[in-house]
Amino acid sequence: MTAAVSPGLVVSVARARAVQQAGHSGVDNAPVIELDAVGKVYGSGEFHVEALRGVSLSIRQGEYVAIMGPSGSGKSTLMHILGCLDVSTSGCYLLAGEDVSAMDEIDLAEVRNRRIGFVFQQFNLLPSLTALRNVEMPLAYAGIPRVRRRELAKAALERVGLGDRLDHRPGEMSGGQQQRAAVARALVGDPALVLADEPTGNLDSAATKDVLELFGELHDQGRTVVLITHEADVAQRAGRIIRILDGAIASDDSNLVGSNR
Amino acid sequence: MTWSDILSNGWDAIRTHKLRSMLTSLGILIGIAAVVLTVGLGQGAQQRVSKQLSALGGNLLIISPGSSTTGGLRGGFGSASTLTMADANALTSKTAAPDIGGVAPILQSASQSLVNGSTNWTTTVVGSTPAWLSVRGRTLSAGRFLTASDESKAAAVTVLAADTASELFGPLNPVGRSVTINSVPYEVVGVLSSAGSDSTTNLDDQAIVPFSTASQRIVGGSNRTSVQTIYVKATSTNRLSAAYQEANTILQDRHAVTASSTSDFSITTQQSVISTTSSVDNTLTDLLIGVAALSLIVGGIGVMNIMLVSVKERTREIGLRKALGGTPATIRRQFLSEASMLGLTGGLLGVAVGVGGALILPHFISNPITISVPWIAIAIGVAIAIGVGFGVYPAGRAARLSPIDALRSE
Secondary structure, three states: OOOOOOHHHHHHHHHHHHHHOOOOOOOOOOEEEEEEEEEEEEOOHHHOEEEEEEEEEEEEOOOEEEEEOOOOOOHHHHHHHHOOOOOOOEEEEEEOOEEOOOOOHHHHHHHHHHHEEEEOOOOOOOOOOOHHHHHHHHHHHHOOOHHHHHHHHHHHHHHOOOOOOOOOOHHHOOHHHHHHHHHHHHHOOOOOEEEEEOOOOOOOHHHHHHHHHHHHHHHHOOOOEEEEEOOHHHHOOOOEEEEEEOOEEEEEEEOHHHHOO | OOHHHHHHHHHHHHHHOHHHHHHHHHHHHHHHHHHHHHHHHHHHHHHHHHHHHHHOOOOEEEEEEOOOOOOOOOOOOOOOOOOEHHHHHHHOOOOOOOOEEEEEEEEEOOOEEEEEOOEEEEEEEEEEOOOHHHHOOOOEEEEOOOOHHHHHHOOOEEEEOHHHHHHHHOOOOOOOOEEEEOOEEEEEEEEEOOOOEOOOOEOOOEEEEEHHHHHHHHHOOOOOOEOOEEEEEEOOHHHHHHHHHHHHHHHHHHOOOOOHHHOOEEEEEOHHHHHHHHHHHHHHHHHHHHHHHHHHHHHHHHHHHHHHHHHHHOHHHHHHHHHOOOOHHHHHHHHHHHHHHHHHHHHHHHHHHHHHHHHHHHHOOOOOOOOOHHHHHHHHHHHHHHHHHHHHHHHHHHHHOOHHHHHHOO
C-alpha cells in the first residue's frame, strides 16, 4: 500500500499513455466515470437497506482502477451501477459525459452495448456458440452487419492471442482461454470502459497471471479498466485502488507499484 | 439485432437441445398430422360421394317440356311437346354455355317388347345421341356405343343395358346379335356396364337406340324433332348452377319467354341430394377437426411448458444478453422466434407425417384421403401461430428479468 499521493500524478501518467495512443476513443483525459453523491437503497420503509451512501468518484480515461471491499460492502452494487445494470436511487452518474442515472431500461441497454465491455467471474460465454460467435454478440445487438462483425470479432480474438481458437466452443478451451475470449468480447465494441467483476475468481494462478497481464496490456494501450476484486495481489496490478466499506469509499489511493509496473 | 440474427439464434437454441425440441414439437406434430389426415379423409369421402353422384348424374340438369307450375293436362306426345332437337343443339354452344359439358336429348317410348328368337323381354327403349353415354356417366362392358353415323342414318342398332342383355341373351355375348323391336331387327352393337338403380328406375334395364331411329321408327308422331327430355351435364359439380343459368337463358331466349312463371319448360337438378350428403360429411369433418384442434392446444401447452423451462434454465444467458445490450424487446423476440420455430418444426413434420399417412393409409383402409394444399398451408400457419401464441408468456418473462438477478443465478 502506498502513501497518499496526489491523484493528479497518476492521472498525468495515464494521460501520457493516452497521448501515446492518440486516436483512441473519446476525448483525451476526459472523465469516463463521474459519480456524484450516488446512493442506492433497496426496499422501502422499515426494511430498507442502504447499499451505497453518497459515493462520489471520478475515473479518467486510461486509468486502471481496482475496486476492493469485503462482501456486503456495497462493492457489487457499485459495480452494477457503474455497469449500468442498475440505477442509483439518488445522486448523479455521468458515463462518458452522458447522464445515465435517469435512463430507462431500453436506453441503459444501449449504453451498456456502446460504452461498456463486461468481463465476468464465470466468463459467461454461451456454450453452444464458437468463440467467434460469442465475441460477435455485442456487435449483433449494436446492429453491425454480419461480415463487418466477423472481421471485428476475429481481430479482437487475435488481439487476446486466440487467433487460432476462433471456431472452438467454450467447452474446448481452458479457463484462461475462455476468460481471454470474454475479454475479447468486452473489447470488440471499442467501449469507453472495460468493467471486470472478479475476472480471476475462477482461474488458477497461471491463468490469473495470464489474464491480469492482458488487462495490463489493455491499460498500456490506453483503455480505461475498472476491476472489482477482493484479492489484494490482483488489485496491486492497478494504478489506483478504491476501497469500499459499508457503502462508502473508505480509501482511494494511487498505487505506484501498479502504475509503474 | 436483425431478424435474421434473431432467427438464427432461435435455431441454434433449438439445435442445442435436440431431444427436447423434438419432444416438444411432437405435440404439434401429432395435432397437425391429425388435421391433415382428417381433412384429407373428409374431403376424400366428399369427393368420392360427389364422384358417385356425378356418375349417377350428380352434375346433371334435367330439362322437361311444359310448365310444372301450371300442371295442366298436356296433349299426346308430339303435340304439346315444346322442346326440340334444335333446343338441344343450341345448348351445346361452347360460347353461350361454357359450363355445359354435354347434352343428350331423350326420346323415350312406352315399354316395348324386345324379341330374341323365342325369348322376349319388355323394357324401355330410349332414343338418344352419342353424347348420352358421357352425359349419363355410363361405361360399356362390351362393344361400342352409338355413333354420329348411326344417328344420321337412323340405323337399326341398339345398345343394351346389362340386365336387359342377360334377360335376352343369357350368358351369350349379345354384341353382333340381333333383337327385334316392333318387328324390325336391330343389331346389338354394345352392352352397358351395370350402374345400379337411381331412386325411380332400374338403370340396368333399358335399350338405347339412336335418337333419329327412335323418332322415326319407334315413337313416331307428327313432329319428328320433338324431344321428351334433355339431359345436360355440367362440366363439374360446382359449375352446376352456372350451367343451370346458361341453359335457362338459352331456352328462354329461344322460346321467347320473358318471365320464368310463363316458362314452357322446367329444369331440375340433383343438387339437393349433393348438399345433403356434403353436410353430413362436413359435420363429421368438423368433429374430427375439433379433436385435432384439441390436440394442437395440448401441443401448444407443451411448447409453453418447455419455453418456461428454457427461460428458467437460461436465465444466465438472458442476463448476459441484457448486459451486452439486449433490450427487453430483442430478448422477447428471441424467445418468441424460438417458440414459433418449435411450432413450425412440429408443423412441417406433422404435414410430412400427414401426407405420408395420406399416401400409405388408403392401401389399408377403404377410404380415399385427399391431400389438400390450402389445408396444409393453413396447418403450418396454425402451427406457427400456436408457437407464437403459447410463447408470448414465457418470452415476456424472459424480457422482464432484471439483468443483475439473471446474471447472479446459478
